[in-house]
Amino acid sequence: MAATSQPSHAAAPSAAVLPLSLVYRVGALVAALAFVGLLILVVGESPLSVLGALISGAFGTADQLGRVVNTLTVLLLCAAGLVFTFNAGLYNLGIEGQITVGAIATTLVLRLLGEALPAPLVIASGIGFGLLGGMGWGLLAGVLKVYGRVSEIFAGLGLNFVAQGLAIYLIFGPWKRPGVASTSGTEPFPESLWLGTFGRTEATPVGVVLALAALALTIVVMRRTYFGLRLRAVGLNLRAAHVLGIPATRQLLAAFALCGALAGVGGALQVVGNFHRLIPTISGGLGFLGLLVVMLVNFNPWFVLPVALFFSALNVGSLQLPLVLRNVDSTLSGVIQGTLVLSALIGRGLDQRRSRA
């Protein structure tokens, strides 16, 4: 009797705590949706017609679905990388620059090798160099953090602007289109250097495979290896980890390198799979969006895929909003994504405050 009552006794408080936590989570979601609905009413549209337009904008045609998949691949690569840096306790705000430098490296390789080698080889080395470029830019932020004691937040933001400046310089300077340079980017690559697609859509199988592999790798490394465990230890308490003999410096640098590498592959895909040239805004804000995804799932890699899919669908679906509904701007996607994450942060904070009290 006593033996059976004990577990139920121990379970009782947690059973009481869990639903309340859930209340905060659902409450945060409802509050976010209510806020967005209100905004849509403010600009004079009905939330339902906006929802309809979003869904048909994202999944209406195979073409649009293809774009969702392409956005998702880059977003997944970034989010997977960010799981490493977040778990190491780092805010890798420099990820936009890591995508950009990856894209620049890929463009460089494609320009140099051009049609001198078989196309698949050129594309493969392009993606490889994209990886290296992103990794290098990530490591630069890491070295500044570890050896220069420059906060990765500000170094990262600064390096984003430097990378963007470099891209603009190349597009308007050495790599300008014959004739006149413009913000539309460099001369498009010949179709032989485009990544193959699913049928006539823009979605690329190579991108999908790379993104899913990156996510699987992240889950395995974070959950099943000593490296992941050490990384989390460093993230939880840098000093304690150091005292316990975990080489914190190496762990931090590895997190930057991994995240930069995955972001670099994302940048490479933007070039060989999406835009087929280098454009000034080659990252498309997907690095920052990746930060939002990983923050929303509280750094847990298992939930990255569904949230990233939802955010990608929002990005693509919102593009045609202004065409269908006069008063609704395509930035609604960013508004929804930001509101969801802010609301989740506040909900989580209130929940923690309650359990502290």
Add this chain to the structure above:
Amino acid sequence: MSGEQLLIVLSTAIAAATPLVFAVLGETLSERAGVINLSAEGTIMFCAMAGFAVALASGSVVVGFVIAALIGALAALVVGFCAITLRQSQIAVGFVLALLLSDLASFLGVPIVRVPGPTVPPLPLPLLSDVPLLGPLLFRKDALVYLSYIAIALTWLYLYRTRPGLTLRAIGEQPNAAFARGADVVRLRYLYVILGGALMGIAGAAFSLDFKAGWSHRHTGGYGWIALAIVIFGGWNPLRAALGAYLFGILQSLASVAQDQFQNVPTQVLTVAPFVLMIVLLVLTSAGWLDRLASYFPPATRRRLLQMLRTSPPAALGKPFEQD
């Protein structure tokens, strides 16, 4: 470059730097109190849109500035609530707000894109504007620019020459010690974060109602991040931060002059400069190279040099306050 051309460049620089001056003063106040308001990019953008919209609707530039300041304060209140009361990551909430408010500005600002609206009227100061060189440089501007001069002086005096200013610096450096000596750390942090947010709101309206009049998609894109970099470059000192803003203004106005000579390099490339300078300065000061450099100078000069170039952040910056 002729003397007259130089004067034009400098004069344009002051106008270009004025919104940034308000932004860096606001961020400096907030960070000195221990809270990073990383939402600057979004706050400035949203307040630029809202300030312009309100001024357009009310026909009054002043009302536009007041509302922009209030909205900036409100955004800072959200940062403060999450950072101070909920003890969540300041970086997370600031970053999300930076993105959210930027997009929200574009979303709500659609009806006023490229609509002509009111601007701050020029107001040459009598007597002062006739002073040779300084007159045309500093005193043939508008009320907002003069207000920015006053704001710089007041912020500096408040921080370094008053008792509440001393307390402000204390809650950012040693919040526990300040608390032990009777400072209400939580309330004061809220106060300065909100005050800083109001200044950022003014910075936003300073773009849309004065220096870069009007509203368009991502009208103030990048300036919030630049302000954050300049605060670090300025070593959390309002005077140096303002100087940083003017330096950036000079770079910008030089760039538009240089545009004629280097036509294939767009001016955006130059916006990189403050970030590179910030990173270089941070590396130099934190890696001990500055101390080595200073050791070559006589002790008196050495202290001045270190004081001038030191960029150590407030010790409790970014950390939640937990009462022992």
